[in-house]
Amino acid sequence: MGSDDSIGGQVGELALVKYIRDEFGAGLLKxxxxxxxxxxxxxxxxxxxxxxxxxxxxxxxxxxxxxxxxxxxxxxxxxxxxxxxxxxxxxxxxxxxxxxxxxxxxxxxxxxxxxxxxxxxxxxxxxxxxxxxxxxxxxxxxxxxxxxxxxxxxxxKSPISRKGARAGDKIYVSGVLGDSACGLELLKKIMAPVAPEKDDGPNKPLPWEIMRPLITRHLMPKVIQQDFGTATVSAMMDISDGLSLDLRRLCQESGVGAAIYENNIPMSAQMTTAAGFLNKDPLKFSLCGGEDYEYLFTSADKIDTAHYIGDITDSGLVFIGKDGRQMDLMDCGYEHFKT
Missing domain, CATH: 3.30.1330.10 (PurM-like, N-terminal domain)
Incomplete structure (x- = not known):
């Protein structure tokens, strides 16, 4: 640990995890x-x-x-x-x-x-x-x-880590992104417990059929084991802190870069409708929101049961907009200790 307060509140969760890993990683069990x-x-x-x-x-x-x-x-x-x-x-x-x-x-x-x-x-x-x-x-x-x-x-049988992605691999996500973060914003508007598991919900501020899947994703996420068919997956992790931050983590562990396409990021119709009502950017919900509990993974194979969003590259994190313009991937996501 240096003199720059590299763990704790000044930097955040990632610095603390790195410090723990550096301190204890050398003593791994055989x-x-x-x-x-x-x-x-x-x-x-x-x-x-x-x-x-x-x-x-x-x-x-x-x-x-x-x-x-x-x-x-x-x-x-x-x-x-x-x-x-x-x-x-x-x-x-x-x-x-x-x-x-x-x-x-x-x-x-x-x-x-x-x-x-x-x-x-x-x-x-x-x-x-x-x-x-x-x-x-x-x-x-x-x-x-x-x-x-x-x-x-x-x-x-064969555990999949975050370390196996290689340049040329395709990047996939298992489902739509941003629903949970959008659901949380709706709950902040409602400010009362709702029970989507019992189909018990209000019709304000939006119709219940729009709000229900978003609120359900936040309050009671049901995670599903991804089916890869005959494909070989090179690296994988869950999306808990936002696609942008978690993709950075996977790339850092694998020593690679990535390019993702805005047109390919899957979003639900309910989320985009609710985001418009909330005057929020649905893309920001999808990239930064967190708690999606979908899966981010890479493979050299074509996988029809998931959403292809981009490609693994040698270095850098590039976001390609709908107009084809390239820019740096938004640096966002949920990290403990940061305000």
Whole structure:
């Protein structure tokens, strides 16, 4: 660590992760085949590849109980963890859960038992959906806010890391981008819990059929294992912090560059309609929004089950607009500690 305050609040999450990786990466276990810096760690155990990943959700950072229910928070916690396993080409098997609940917050003080039950009901529904089992964890109190951590374990025949992209590979995403970020902006307008899983929602500020898929993507993302057919995937990660930032991460890990085409970025009709109402740029939602939990991957093969958005190059990050003009890829995305 130098004198430029290279970790913590002055620079951000990426600098902190790099510092941790530099400090601890040299002590890798002999059975560890993929370590710090990917969506999941991979250990060779008993002749199989064991995948392990962890994600934390904090009240006020990852969820707001002003417009999210306990059930939705529980469901989302499992989904964001499972997404990391799918991003490595694996399948989830086991789940560990740590909950730190505060009895002093207005959201939970009088109904802490109800919150816990509804939260666990959401966790159970998601685990059933993904075919994973809860096997342990921890329960503690919190002096300020709710903190929830999931640890997911799974297996993969051939794990896919972020490091294999090569110049000439095509860049793909598994689905439309920007829906979650747009859904969050709509929830900020509504400022009340809604239950899209029960088809329970208002028709303001937009018709419910427009808002429902966007709000659902933010509150209760359902992650789907990507089908590659017979294609070989060279690198992959999930899109959790925005396409622009996550593409930078994949390129940095692989030591390559990228060129992506505005015309090829997939956006839903509902998102573009809602973005217009919100007076927001739908492209910025797609590039910078985060929490899409789709998959960004590269391959030398043509893959018809995904959206081709660009190509891996030797260096640089280029964005090619609808008019054919080339510019630097927008430097944006969600990064902790940055304001």
């Amino acid at each position: 059975d560890l085949t993929i370590g710090i810096g990917d969506d999941a760690a991979v250990l060779k155990v008993g002749g199989r590849n064991l995948l392990i990943s962890a994600d934390t959700m904090c009240e006020g950072v990852h969820f707001d109980l002003a417009f999210a229910t306990a059930y939705q928070v529980g469901f989302k916690l499992v989904s964001v963890n499972v997404s990391d396993i799918y991003a490595m080409g694996g399948a989830p098997e086991w789940f560990l859960l740590t909950t730190s609940l505060s009895s002093g917050t207005s959201a939970t003080s009088a109904t802490s038992d109800r919150f816990a039950r509804e939260f666990l009901s959401g966790v159970k529904a998601a685990l059933n959906l993904y075919g994973a089992a809860l096997i342990g964890g921890d329960v503690t109190s919190s002096r300020s806010g709710i903190v929830l951590t999931g640890i997911v374990l799974g297996g993969a």
